[in-house]
Amino acid sequence: MKPVSELSFPEDLRYVESHEWVRLEEGIARIGITDYAQDQLGDVVFVELPEAGKTLARGAAFGSVESVKAVSELYMPLSGRVVEVNAALSSSPELVNQSPYGEGWMIRVEPSAPAELEGLLAAADYRERLKG
Amino acid sequence: MNPVQAAAGLVFEEPLLWERGRPGRMGYSLPRRDVEETPVPEALAAEPPEIPELSEVDLVRHYVRLSQWNVAVDTAMYPLGSCTMKYNPKTNERQAALPGFALAHPLLPEALCQGALELIAALECLLAEITGLDAVSLQPGAGAQGELAGMLIFHAFHRRQGRPRSKILVPDTAHGTNPASAALCGYRAVPVASGGQGILEPEAVARLMDEETAGIMITNPNTLGLFEGHVAEIARIVHAKGGLVYGDGANMNAVLGRVDLGRIGVDVLHLNLHKTFATPHGGGGPGAGPVCVTRRLAPFLPVPRVVHREGRFFWSEDFPLSIGKLQAFWGNFGVLVRAYAYILSMGANHLEEVSRLAVLNANYLRVGLRGDYEPAHDRPCMHECVFSDARQRPHGVTTLDIAKRLMDYGFHPPTVYFPLVVPGALMIEPTETESKEMLDLFLAAMAAIAAEAREQPELLREAPRRCLRRRLDEVQAARKPRLTGSPPAP
Numbered sequence: 001m002k003p004v005s006e007l008s009f010p011e012d013l014r015y016v017e018s019h020e021w022v023r024l025e026e027g028i029a030r031i032g033i034t035d036y037a038q039d040q041l042g043d044v045v046f047v048e049l050p051e052a053g054k055t056l057a058r059g060a061a062f063g064s065v066e067s068v069k070a071v072s073e074l075y076m077p078l079s080g081r082v083v084e085v086n087a088a089l090s091s092s093p094e095l096v097n098q099s100p101y102g103e104g105w106m107i108r109v110e111p112s113a114p115a116e117l118e119g120l121l122a123a124a125d126y127r128e129r130l131k132g
Numbered sequence: 133m134n135p136v137q138a139a140a141g142l143v144f145e146e147p148l149l150w151e152r153g154r155p156g157r158m159g160y161s162l163p164r165r166d167v168e169e170t171p172v173p174e175a176l177a178a179e180p181p182e183i184p185e186l187s188e189v190d191l192v193r194h195y196v197r198l199s200q201w202n203v204a205v206d207t208a209m210y211p212l213g214s215c216t217m218k219y220n221p222k223t224n225e226r227q228a229a230l231p232g233f234a235l236a237h238p239l240l241p242e243a244l245c246q247g248a249l250e251l252i253a254a255l256e257c258l259l260a261e262i263t264g265l266d267a268v269s270l271q272p273g274a275g276a277q278g279e280l281a282g283m284l285i286f287h288a289f290h291r292r293q294g295r296p297r298s299k300i301l302v303p304d305t306a307h308g309t310n311p312a313s314a315a316l317c318g319y320r321a322v323p324v325a326s327g328g329q330g331i332l333e334p335e336a337v338a339r340l341m342d343e344e345t346a347g348i349m350i351t352n353p354n355t356l357g358l359f360e361g362h363v364a365e366i367a368r369i370v371h372a373k374g375g376l377v378y379g380d381g382a383n384m385n386a387v388l389g390r391v392d393l394g395r396i397g398v399d400v401l402h403l404n405l406h407k408t409f410a411t412p413h414g415g416g417g418p419g420a421g422p423v424c425v426t427r428r429l430a431p432f433l434p435v436p437r438v439v440h441r442e443g444r445f446f447w448s449e450d451f452p453l454s455i456g457k458l459q460a461f462w463g464n465f466g467v468l469v470r471a472y473a474y475i476l477s478m479g480a481n482h483l484e485e486v487s488r489l490a491v492l493n494a495n496y497l498r499v500g501l502r503g504d505y506e507p508a509h510d511r512p513c514m515h516e517c518v519f520s521d522a523r524q525r526p527h528g529v530t531t532l533d534i535a536k537r538l539m540d541y542g543f544h545p546p547t548v549y550f551p552l553v554v555p556g557a558l559m560i561e562p563t564e565t566e567s568k569e570m571l572d573l574f575l576a577a578m579a580a581i582a583a584e585a586r587e588q589p590e591l592l593r594e595a596p597r598r599c600l601r602r603r604l605d606e607v608q609a610a611r612k613p614r615l616t617g618s619p620p621a622p
Contacts, residue, residue, distance in 0.1 A: 046610070
């Protein structure tokens with residue numbers, strides 16, 4: 001596992017303490033897990049994602065990620081309807097390790113409470129919490 | 133003695149059974165047919181599976197060779213935390229092989245198996261006395277099924293009270309199966325964080341306990357190997373709200389004959405005969421997970437139950453509040469015979485001694501290891517001690533590497549990455565059956581590994597080097613598992 005200083009947290013994303021990230025793309029939120037989360041988990045071997053169309057509240061589990069070490073729940077950083085899931089992860093779960101902010105994304109969500117976006121963390125704040 | 137217990141010896145490669153077999157070879161002879169030949173009914177007929185065809189000697193060599201690749205309590209110290217891998221005395225096997233037990237058919241009429249029924253009744257009494265609880269069912273086939281039985285009893289009890297409940301409290305230091313057993317009964321598991329000392333604090337339980345909560349599941353000693361010192365007060369808090377207390381008895385080896393679980397407020401407890409009572413763990417089974425309860429919960433125990441009337445033992449289903457039947461026939465009877473033999477051959481005094489020595493051995497290791505490894509909690513432990521790889525990580529060495537390297541020294545690795553509250557956990561349970569000399573060899577091996585981690589970390593990352601199979605590709609095995617064998621292509 002790497003020290004926090006060697007991990008990457010892009011400035012254009014927003015984060016939650018449960019280690020998911022959010023990127024807003026024309027009103028739709030793309031969601032995945034952070035570089036820290038994938039580094040802690042180690043080699044990801046399976047990703048379980050919801051069906052598109054499902055509506056979930058902020059903080060609800062939307063799936064799980066399994067590594068050789070552990071199985072962890074994935075939590076919604078904001079409330080909304082799942083409009084797309086990353087089908088590539090079912091045959092290539094290693095994308096989560098290789099490219100957590102790119103090809104390793106997990107779901108795209110249409111937010112139902114845009115005010116929740118205010119509560120998400122900026123990259124610097126998330127990094128600060130990891131150190132604390 | 134050299135701390136490197138492992139030496140290289142002659143072991144054999146072994147192919148899949150299909151590669152050994154030849155069509156037409158056979159390892160058995162059927163008795164002469166004494167009934168008319170009848171074709172298989174069409175509805176039951178299907179393509180036969182591809183079963184390897186082998187002679188007896190092929191089969192025996194196959195499994196004996198595979199067993200030589202393995203490590204067992206009969207070959208090496210096996211400090212697998214939370215599993216209580218104590219030595220299993222051979223007298224247990226001798227008693228279980230007595231023809232009256234080993235050959236008894238489960239459908240024998242009661243009149244022809246009074247001895248087997250009496251053994252079940254007597255073992256129930258012994259386990260009740262050992263735990264301080266009032267009634268016992270030996271039916272559950274493993275610890276997790278004992279837990280499930282316990283949760284079904286919680287559920288049946290609250291329903292009987294007319295107030296079904298929806299939640300259950302599970303501390304973060306409880307066994308990993310606890311939330312799953314509760315969820316199977318429809319309960320939502322509410323986690324309780326342990327306090328700074330690694331044990332539960334009554335205030336934390338009081339904050340969460342309410343009249344929607346069925347009770348609490350406590351593993352005592354907990355998975356950090358620490359005694360839950362506030363358990364009696366926690367039980368009072370839970371009982372005051374009408375809840376029940378479940379004791380996970382998986383760590384019973386630490387408190388055998390020393391703690392009266394009934395008196396500290398436990399309502400339901402399961403035991404693992406294959407841990408505490410020296411029966412084999414097998415290849416994942418069979419085990420036995422008897423469930424013990426207080427008098428007021430006895431009506432809910434699984435059926436059938438052995439009853440004793442007018443000098444005879446027989447099965448009874450006449451318990452209308454019972455949670456029902458959990459297991460085919462009467463549980464894993466061979467395991468029960470072994471546990472009974474263990475208890476009788478030890479006697480009450482020596483059973484108490486078991487816990488004293490198990491706790492002493494664990495503390496001896498704890499003190500011997502803390503110079504090189506980071507303890508999770510540097511305070512006296514019960515039957516197991518937990519360390520982490522915090523001091524090895526700066527050298528790029530992880531708990532997994534340490535565990536693999538221990539194999540080169542000839543020790544089974546400890547439990548790793550559990551409990552989850554300790555990152556990189558190494559959970560070490562020596563049990564009472566290891567001598568001081570063996571514990572010293574283990575400490576010497578661990579000290580040597582700590583030195584290697586500092587000076588030659590690549591030795592650890594490449595371990596094991598002495599095993600027939602080197603480090604397995606766990607990632608590939610999980611991503612692309614091959615779960616069945618198949619005959620070689622013609």
